[in-house]
Amino acid sequence: MTGSAKFRPAGGTEKVGPPLKWAGGKRWLVPHLRSIWELHSHRRLVEPLCGGLAVALGLRPARALLNDINPHSINFFRWLKRGLRISLPMHNNKVLFYEHRARFNELVAAGMDQSKEAAALFYFLNRSCYNGLCRFNSRGEFNVPFGQYPAINYRTDFMAYRAIFANWEFTTGGFENVNLSPDDFVYADPPYDVQFTRYAKEDFGWEDQVRLAEWLSRHKGPVVASNQATPRIRDLYRHWGFSLRELQGPRMINCSGDRTPAIEIAATKGLYPPGKLRRICKPISGTQH
Numbered sequence: 001m002t003g004s005a006k007f008r009p010a011g012g013t014e015k016v017g018p019p020l021k022w023a024g025g026k027r028w029l030v031p032h033l034r035s036i037w038e039l040h041s042h043r044r045l046v047e048p049l050c051g052g053l054a055v056a057l058g059l060r061p062a063r064a065l066l067n068d069i070n071p072h073s074i075n076f077f078r079w080l081k082r083g084l085r086i087s088l089p090m091h092n093n094k095v096l097f098y099e100h101r102a103r104f105n106e107l108v109a110a111g112m113d114q115s116k117e118a119a120a121l122f123y124f125l126n127r128s129c130y131n132g133l134c135r136f137n138s139r140g141e142f143n144v145p146f147g148q149y150p151a152i153n154y155r156t157d158f159m160a161y162r163a164i165f166a167n168w169e170f171t172t173g174g175f176e177n178v179n180l181s182p183d184d185f186v187y188a189d190p191p192y193d194v195q196f197t198r199y200a201k202e203d204f205g206w207e208d209q210v211r212l213a214e215w216l217s218r219h220k221g222p223v224v225a226s227n228q229a230t231p232r233i234r235d236l237y238r239h240w241g242f243s244l245r246e247l248q249g250p251r252m253i254n255c256s257g258d259r260t261p262a263i264e265i266a267a268t269k270g271l272y273p274p275g276k277l278r279r280i281c282k283p284i285s286g287t288q289h
Protein backbone atom coordinates (compact mmCIF):
# COMPACT_ATOMS: atom_id res chain seq x y z
CA MET A 1 0.00 0.00 0.00
CA THR A 2 1.41 3.43 -0.87
CA GLY A 3 1.69 6.18 1.73
CA SER A 4 -1.21 8.19 0.33
CA ALA A 5 -3.38 5.09 -0.14
CA LYS A 6 -3.26 4.58 3.62
CA PHE A 7 -5.20 7.79 4.02
CA ARG A 8 -7.99 6.83 1.63
CA PRO A 9 -11.26 5.50 2.99
CA ALA A 10 -12.12 1.92 2.02
CA GLY A 11 -13.86 1.91 -1.32
CA GLY A 12 -13.28 5.62 -1.89
CA THR A 13 -10.74 7.60 -3.84
CA GLU A 14 -10.97 10.86 -1.96
CA LYS A 15 -7.90 11.87 0.00
CA VAL A 16 -8.62 12.52 3.65
CA GLY A 17 -5.14 13.08 5.01
CA PRO A 18 -4.06 15.97 7.23
CA PRO A 19 -5.72 19.05 5.73
CA LEU A 20 -3.27 21.60 7.18
CA LYS A 21 0.49 22.01 6.92
CA TRP A 22 1.77 21.55 10.45
CA ALA A 23 5.29 21.96 11.84
CA GLY A 24 6.37 18.73 13.50
CA GLY A 25 3.61 16.66 11.84
CA LYS A 26 4.06 12.97 12.63
CA ARG A 27 2.73 11.27 9.53
CA TRP A 28 6.01 9.36 9.35
CA LEU A 29 5.41 7.91 12.82
CA VAL A 30 2.00 6.45 12.00
CA PRO A 31 3.28 3.05 10.75
CA HIS A 32 5.19 2.61 14.03
CA LEU A 33 2.21 3.67 16.14
CA ARG A 34 -0.29 1.59 14.21
CA SER A 35 1.07 -1.72 15.45
CA ILE A 36 0.82 -0.49 19.04
CA TRP A 37 -2.59 1.06 18.47
CA GLU A 38 -3.99 -2.20 17.07
CA LEU A 39 -3.69 -3.66 20.58
CA HIS A 40 -5.68 -0.75 22.01
CA SER A 41 -8.07 0.30 19.26
CA HIS A 42 -11.11 -0.41 21.48
CA ARG A 43 -10.00 2.58 23.57
CA ARG A 44 -10.53 6.31 23.05
CA LEU A 45 -7.49 7.97 21.48
CA VAL A 46 -6.54 11.16 23.30
CA GLU A 47 -4.04 13.60 21.85
CA PRO A 48 -3.50 16.50 24.26
CA LEU A 49 -1.31 18.29 21.66
CA CYS A 50 -2.94 17.13 18.42
CA GLY A 51 -1.39 19.67 15.99
CA GLY A 52 -2.42 18.98 12.39
CA LEU A 53 -4.08 15.58 13.13
CA ALA A 54 -1.57 13.45 11.18
CA VAL A 55 -1.70 10.74 13.86
CA ALA A 56 -5.47 10.66 14.42
CA LEU A 57 -6.11 10.63 10.66
CA GLY A 58 -3.52 7.90 10.27
CA LEU A 59 -4.91 5.66 13.02
CA ARG A 60 -8.61 6.49 12.48
CA PRO A 61 -9.91 5.70 15.98
CA ALA A 62 -13.67 5.28 16.38
CA ARG A 63 -13.54 7.66 19.37
CA ALA A 64 -11.07 10.46 20.02
CA LEU A 65 -10.47 13.53 22.14
CA LEU A 66 -8.19 15.92 20.30
CA ASN A 67 -6.87 19.02 21.99
CA ASP A 68 -4.45 21.76 21.06
CA ILE A 69 -3.59 25.13 22.50
CA ASN A 70 -4.07 26.66 19.04
CA PRO A 71 -7.72 27.80 18.90
CA HIS A 72 -7.66 28.42 15.15
CA SER A 73 -6.72 24.92 14.05
CA ILE A 74 -9.29 23.52 16.50
CA ASN A 75 -11.95 25.88 15.11
CA PHE A 76 -11.11 24.67 11.61
CA PHE A 77 -11.42 21.00 12.69
CA ARG A 78 -14.75 21.71 14.39
CA TRP A 79 -16.04 23.16 11.13
CA LEU A 80 -14.80 20.09 9.25
CA LYS A 81 -16.82 18.00 11.69
CA ARG A 82 -19.94 20.01 10.81
CA GLY A 83 -19.16 19.66 7.08
CA LEU A 84 -17.22 22.49 5.45
CA ARG A 85 -17.25 23.83 1.92
CA ILE A 86 -15.18 26.95 1.34
CA SER A 87 -16.63 29.56 -0.97
CA LEU A 88 -14.24 32.46 -0.46
CA PRO A 89 -11.80 33.08 -3.33
CA MET A 90 -8.54 31.14 -2.89
CA HIS A 91 -5.67 31.83 -5.28
CA ASN A 92 -1.92 31.79 -4.92
CA ASN A 93 -1.75 35.56 -5.04
CA LYS A 94 0.13 37.94 -2.77
CA VAL A 95 -2.46 40.75 -2.81
CA LEU A 96 -5.29 38.34 -2.00
CA PHE A 97 -3.16 36.77 0.75
CA TYR A 98 -2.71 40.09 2.57
CA GLU A 99 -6.41 40.97 2.12
CA HIS A 100 -7.43 37.63 3.63
CA ARG A 101 -4.86 37.99 6.42
CA ALA A 102 -6.24 41.42 7.32
CA ARG A 103 -9.82 40.07 7.35
CA PHE A 104 -8.79 37.12 9.54
CA ASN A 105 -7.18 39.52 12.03
CA GLU A 106 -10.31 41.70 11.95
CA LEU A 107 -12.44 38.65 12.88
CA VAL A 108 -10.05 37.69 15.69
CA ALA A 109 -10.10 41.26 17.06
CA ALA A 110 -13.93 41.27 16.91
CA GLY A 111 -14.14 37.98 18.87
CA MET A 112 -15.38 36.11 15.77
CA ASP A 113 -12.49 33.69 15.54
CA GLN A 114 -14.83 30.71 15.97
CA SER A 115 -16.81 31.57 12.84
CA LYS A 116 -16.98 29.59 9.61
CA GLU A 117 -15.36 32.50 7.78
CA ALA A 118 -12.42 32.45 10.24
CA ALA A 119 -12.05 28.69 9.67
CA ALA A 120 -11.96 29.15 5.88
CA LEU A 121 -9.51 32.04 6.11
CA PHE A 122 -7.28 30.05 8.47
CA TYR A 123 -7.15 27.22 5.95
CA PHE A 124 -6.22 29.63 3.15
CA LEU A 125 -3.53 31.34 5.26
CA ASN A 126 -2.10 27.98 6.37
CA ARG A 127 -1.74 26.79 2.77
CA SER A 128 -0.42 30.09 1.43
CA CYS A 129 1.85 31.51 4.13
CA TYR A 130 5.55 30.96 4.63
CA ASN A 131 6.21 27.33 5.65
CA GLY A 132 2.67 26.89 7.01
CA LEU A 133 3.79 28.73 10.15
CA CYS A 134 1.29 29.98 12.69
CA ARG A 135 2.71 33.00 14.49
CA PHE A 136 1.07 36.01 16.09
CA ASN A 137 2.46 39.41 17.07
CA SER A 138 2.06 41.02 20.50
CA ARG A 139 -1.35 42.41 19.44
CA GLY A 140 -2.51 38.87 18.69
CA GLU A 141 -2.43 39.39 14.90
CA PHE A 142 -1.44 36.57 12.54
CA ASN A 143 1.75 37.96 11.01
CA VAL A 144 3.31 35.22 8.86
CA PRO A 145 4.21 36.55 5.38
CA PHE A 146 3.12 35.23 1.99
CA GLY A 147 4.84 31.93 1.17
CA GLN A 148 5.67 32.53 -2.51
CA TYR A 149 5.14 28.91 -3.59
CA PRO A 150 5.15 28.18 -7.34
CA ALA A 151 1.76 26.44 -7.05
CA ILE A 152 -0.72 25.66 -4.29
CA ASN A 153 -3.50 23.12 -4.38
CA TYR A 154 -6.47 24.54 -2.45
CA ARG A 155 -9.25 22.24 -1.40
CA THR A 156 -12.76 23.66 -1.21
CA ASP A 157 -14.85 20.61 -0.26
CA PHE A 158 -14.09 18.98 3.10
CA MET A 159 -17.30 16.94 3.41
CA ALA A 160 -15.27 13.69 3.47
CA TYR A 161 -14.05 14.59 6.97
CA ARG A 162 -17.54 14.75 8.47
CA ALA A 163 -18.06 11.00 8.86
CA ILE A 164 -14.51 10.42 10.13
CA PHE A 165 -14.85 13.16 12.77
CA ALA A 166 -18.37 12.12 13.86
CA ASN A 167 -17.22 10.68 17.20
CA TRP A 168 -14.15 12.84 17.66
CA GLU A 169 -14.29 15.66 20.19
CA PHE A 170 -12.17 18.78 19.74
CA THR A 171 -11.08 21.01 22.60
CA THR A 172 -8.66 23.88 22.87
CA GLY A 173 -6.47 24.81 25.83
CA GLY A 174 -3.37 23.70 27.69
CA PHE A 175 -2.77 19.94 27.83
CA GLU A 176 -3.34 19.82 31.58
CA ASN A 177 -6.98 20.81 31.09
CA VAL A 178 -7.70 17.65 29.12
CA ASN A 179 -9.99 15.32 31.06
CA LEU A 180 -8.53 11.85 30.81
CA SER A 181 -10.45 8.66 31.59
CA PRO A 182 -8.31 5.88 33.07
CA ASP A 183 -8.91 3.69 30.02
CA ASP A 184 -7.78 6.25 27.40
CA PHE A 185 -4.84 5.63 25.04
CA VAL A 186 -2.80 8.83 25.14
CA TYR A 187 -0.43 9.91 22.40
CA ALA A 188 1.46 13.09 23.31
CA ASP A 189 3.57 14.98 20.81
CA PRO A 190 4.83 18.26 22.29
CA PRO A 191 7.03 20.76 20.46
CA TYR A 192 10.58 19.40 20.45
CA ASP A 193 12.92 19.98 23.31
CA VAL A 194 15.54 22.11 21.66
CA GLN A 195 18.20 22.05 24.32
CA PHE A 196 21.02 24.09 22.90
CA THR A 197 19.46 26.90 20.94
CA ARG A 198 17.75 30.13 21.83
CA TYR A 199 14.46 28.64 20.60
CA ALA A 200 14.25 26.66 23.84
CA LYS A 201 12.87 29.78 25.51
CA GLU A 202 9.97 30.00 23.07
CA ASP A 203 6.40 28.76 23.41
CA PHE A 204 6.98 25.37 25.03
CA GLY A 205 9.89 25.67 27.44
CA TRP A 206 11.64 23.16 29.63
CA GLU A 207 9.17 23.66 32.51
CA ASP A 208 6.38 22.66 30.12
CA GLN A 209 8.26 19.50 29.10
CA VAL A 210 8.63 18.62 32.79
CA ARG A 211 4.96 19.33 33.57
CA LEU A 212 3.86 17.24 30.57
CA ALA A 213 5.99 14.21 31.50
CA GLU A 214 4.71 14.33 35.09
CA TRP A 215 1.11 14.75 33.92
CA LEU A 216 1.45 11.78 31.54
CA SER A 217 3.05 9.64 34.25
CA ARG A 218 -0.11 10.02 36.36
CA HIS A 219 -2.32 8.50 33.65
CA LYS A 220 -3.45 4.96 34.49
CA GLY A 221 -3.84 3.78 30.88
CA PRO A 222 -1.36 3.39 28.00
CA VAL A 223 0.78 6.36 26.98
CA VAL A 224 3.13 7.03 24.08
CA ALA A 225 5.06 10.32 24.01
CA SER A 226 7.41 11.34 21.24
CA ASN A 227 10.15 13.93 21.38
CA GLN A 228 13.63 14.85 20.26
CA ALA A 229 16.10 12.46 21.88
CA THR A 230 18.01 15.05 23.94
CA PRO A 231 19.81 13.78 27.05
CA ARG A 232 17.52 15.65 29.42
CA ILE A 233 14.36 14.34 27.70
CA ARG A 234 15.67 10.79 28.10
CA ASP A 235 16.42 11.46 31.79
CA LEU A 236 13.05 13.07 32.33
CA TYR A 237 10.95 10.20 30.95
CA ARG A 238 13.16 7.57 32.60
CA HIS A 239 12.68 9.41 35.88
CA TRP A 240 8.89 9.02 35.52
CA GLY A 241 9.16 5.30 34.78
CA PHE A 242 8.73 5.29 30.99
CA SER A 243 10.48 2.86 28.64
CA LEU A 244 12.40 4.59 25.88
CA ARG A 245 12.96 3.62 22.31
CA GLU A 246 14.96 5.48 19.69
CA LEU A 247 13.41 6.12 16.31
CA GLN A 248 14.81 7.62 13.17
CA GLY A 249 12.91 10.75 12.21
CA PRO A 250 12.59 12.04 8.65
CA ARG A 251 15.61 13.54 6.97
CA MET A 252 15.53 17.30 7.29
CA ILE A 253 17.81 19.65 5.42
CA ASN A 254 19.34 21.92 8.01
CA CYS A 255 20.95 25.27 7.31
CA SER A 256 24.34 23.71 6.54
CA GLY A 257 22.76 21.44 3.92
CA ASP A 258 23.22 18.37 6.14
CA ARG A 259 20.55 15.69 5.65
CA THR A 260 21.19 13.77 8.85
CA PRO A 261 17.97 12.27 10.17
CA ALA A 262 16.82 13.54 13.56
CA ILE A 263 16.91 11.00 16.36
CA GLU A 264 13.61 10.85 18.17
CA ILE A 265 12.39 8.87 21.11
CA ALA A 266 9.13 7.17 21.87
CA ALA A 267 8.59 7.09 25.64
CA THR A 268 5.95 4.54 26.57
CA LYS A 269 4.18 3.16 29.58
CA GLY A 270 1.20 0.94 30.24
CA LEU A 271 1.46 -0.89 26.89
CA TYR A 272 0.98 -4.61 27.01
CA PRO A 273 2.16 -7.27 26.72
CA PRO A 274 5.44 -6.07 28.24
CA GLY A 275 8.24 -5.64 25.71
CA LYS A 276 5.87 -5.36 22.73
CA LEU A 277 7.35 -2.02 21.70
CA ARG A 278 10.77 -3.67 21.33
CA ARG A 279 9.47 -5.64 18.39
CA ILE A 280 7.20 -2.94 17.01
CA CYS A 281 9.29 0.22 16.80
CA LYS A 282 12.19 -0.80 14.60
CA PRO A 283 15.19 0.44 16.55
CA ILE A 284 17.96 2.33 14.84
CA SER A 285 20.68 1.40 17.28
CA GLY A 286 19.54 -1.82 18.86
CA THR A 287 19.57 -0.12 22.23
CA GLN A 288 16.65 0.08 24.56
CA HIS A 289 16.98 2.11 27.68
Ligand SMILES: C[S@@+](CC[C@H](N)C(=O)[O-])C[C@H]1O[C@@H](n2cnc3c(N)ncnc32)[C@H](O)[C@@H]1O
Nearest residue numbers: 024025026049051052053054069174175189191
Ligand atom coordinates in the same frame (compact mmCIF):
# COMPACT_ATOMS: atom_id res chain seq x y z
C1 LIG B 1 4.72 18.83 17.31
S1 LIG B 1 3.16 19.59 17.24
C2 LIG B 1 2.05 18.21 17.18
C3 LIG B 1 2.03 17.63 15.79
C4 LIG B 1 1.00 16.52 15.61
N1 LIG B 1 1.36 15.31 16.31
C5 LIG B 1 0.85 16.21 14.13
O1 LIG B 1 1.23 15.14 13.68
O2 LIG B 1 0.37 17.09 13.40
C6 LIG B 1 2.95 20.18 18.85
C7 LIG B 1 1.62 20.86 19.11
O3 LIG B 1 1.57 21.23 20.50
C8 LIG B 1 0.72 22.36 20.60
N2 LIG B 1 0.95 22.96 21.94
C9 LIG B 1 1.98 23.74 22.34
N3 LIG B 1 1.87 24.02 23.66
C10 LIG B 1 0.75 23.38 24.10
C11 LIG B 1 0.11 23.26 25.36
N4 LIG B 1 0.62 23.85 26.47
N5 LIG B 1 -1.02 22.52 25.46
C12 LIG B 1 -1.56 21.93 24.36
N6 LIG B 1 -1.00 22.01 23.12
C13 LIG B 1 0.14 22.71 23.00
C14 LIG B 1 1.13 23.22 19.42
O4 LIG B 1 0.12 24.14 19.08
C15 LIG B 1 1.37 22.16 18.35
O5 LIG B 1 0.24 21.98 17.54
